[in-house]
Amino acid sequence: MNIKSALKYQIADGRVSIPVFYLVIFCLMALIPISSSGMGPEDSMSIGGFEIATIIFLFVVGLNSFRETFRMMIQNGVSRKTMFVSFLLLTLVLSVGMSCINEVLLWIGKAFTAGKGNITFQSVFEQMYAPRYMGNPDSIQMIAEGLLFTILACAVAMMLGYFITIMYYRLNKVGKIAVSVGVPAILIIGLPIFDAVVTGGMIYRALGQLTLFIMGILNGYNPYYAMVSALIAFAVLAGLSWMLARRAVVKD
Amino acid sequence: MKGIEVRSLDKNYGDVRALRNVSLTFEENKIYGLLGRNGAGKTTLLNTITGRIFPDSGDVLVDGEAALENDKAQQKTFMMSEKNFYPEGMKVKDAIKWTREFYPGFDEEYCRNLAEKFGLNTKKKIKSLSTGYGSIFKLILTLSTNAPYLFFDEPVLGLDANHRDMFYRALLEKYSDKPFTAVISTHLIEEVAGVIEEVVIIKKGEIIRNQSAEELLATGCTVSGTAAAVDSAIQGKTVLGVDSLGGLKTAYLAGEIDSSTLPAGIEIGKMDLQKLFIHLTNE
DSSP, rough: HHHHHHHHHHHHHHHTHHHHHHHHHHHHHHHHHHHHHHTTTTTEEEOOOOOHHHHHHHHHHHHHHSHHHHHHHHHHTTOOOHHHHHHHHHHHHHHHHHHHHHHHHHHHHHEEEEEEOOOEEOOHHHHHHHHGGGOTTTTTHHHHHHHHHHHHHHHHHHHHHHHHHHHHOOOOOOHHHHHHHHHIIIIIIIHHHHHHHHTTTTTOOOOOOOHHHHHTTGGOOHHHHHHHHHHHHHHHHHHHHHHHHTTTTOOO | OOEEEEEEEEEEEEEEEEEEEEEEEEEETTTEEEOTTSSSSSHHHHHHHTTTOOOSSSEEEEETOOOTTHHHHHHEEEEEEESSSSSSSHHHHHHHHHHHHTTTTTTTTHHHHHHHHHHHTTBBGGGGGGGGHHHHHHHHHHHOOOOEEEEEOOOTTTTOOOHHHHHHHOOOHHHHSSEEEEEOOOOOOOTTTTOSSSSEETTTEEEEEEEHHHHHHTTTTEEEEHHHHHHHHHHTTTTTEEEEEEEEEEEEEOOOOOOEEETTOEEEEOOOOHHHHHHHHOO
């Protein structure tokens, strides 16, 4: 009963932001015929990447899903465990729901641009794993794998946002400053300098290879590598978030 | 066992011991006054019972069930806090809607009627309410939940005399319709003295009194009369306080007094809770 109410509350929390997000996407799609009308025969246009916008949007949703919700839940006798489980369900609902909507938008976009050789409407997934579906574009297999890939990417992004926001909530003032300054300083200044001066670019090369590996690019463009990696990342982030959430207390 | 049982609660904030081995029971269907000076640990105790913070040690049981992180147990409680825990942009009517969602026993009609009586505009955003109306909003929600254990932390903060009176009346009406347990944490002792049945006094994180208001007040008395007569009557007695007006005096005494030993013109009266509280909680 409580999980249902908590989930209902969290879904209602996004009743404005989600329609606004899709309104923007819809407006962008509506611009396609206008912007393509002035194209000459030598011009070409590539459209896509809406799922990246969805992933970023859900990351922001995750970032905004703790503080106010936690206070509201605690006020209404909802345990931290129920609140966390309802967030996991919310992640599932939004990731699946928005990925499916993306798939429909992709299909509409493709339908509109069909027959126009100089306009390509593609998802990021299609661009990344193009060699896997060579000669078999828009197959059921590609649609299903693309959908699964997007769902998992959305879920990881949302959980990452949630983890960051709980971590900040739990940190004291000094900790917040240390993380806010330390992490960007290491990633933007420390690591590149260290890599260039000490390891001669080895770290970034290794990170690049690791990224290609976990995305399955090095393994015959196999998206299941990315999906398994996403599942592991999700489990780790969810575990860490729960460790932080279970002892969170109300702050003034 | 019905009621809320608090067992050996300890809570420290750094070097400050907010709760020290606190054990007490809030019985079913009674109105408690939780009294203590600023920083005595009243809010910490209520926050611990309602799971907002964790104790360092000890347990809280609601109707015999461990309360911490237990939805079923926590759904039997509702706490009206001094602070606002509702989202920034939420409107009063939405808070009502969501409280009804989380508390199935919520009485929406009663809530609307009470809001109308208090003149609370439910279309307003919670953050735009004045301090007084902020308290009224939370009081109305709390009373409407129909949860069996209600906690009021400084319930009349910012309320004018009329609204304070309306609140006490609403509380007693609700209680006489269907009894519940109410714990009122407040500084306005004189005002709640007529409402509470049981008194819990907390001092520096320790419970120093936990008994019925009647029993507690029976531990002292007042003597009134002319200043000279009162002065002579209170000699050798433990005087908790004295009020003087013109040539008349009222002295607050600890312990019982034998009326036969008093000089003529002296009247013995009931102890004043506030005076007793000041005496008990003074450094």
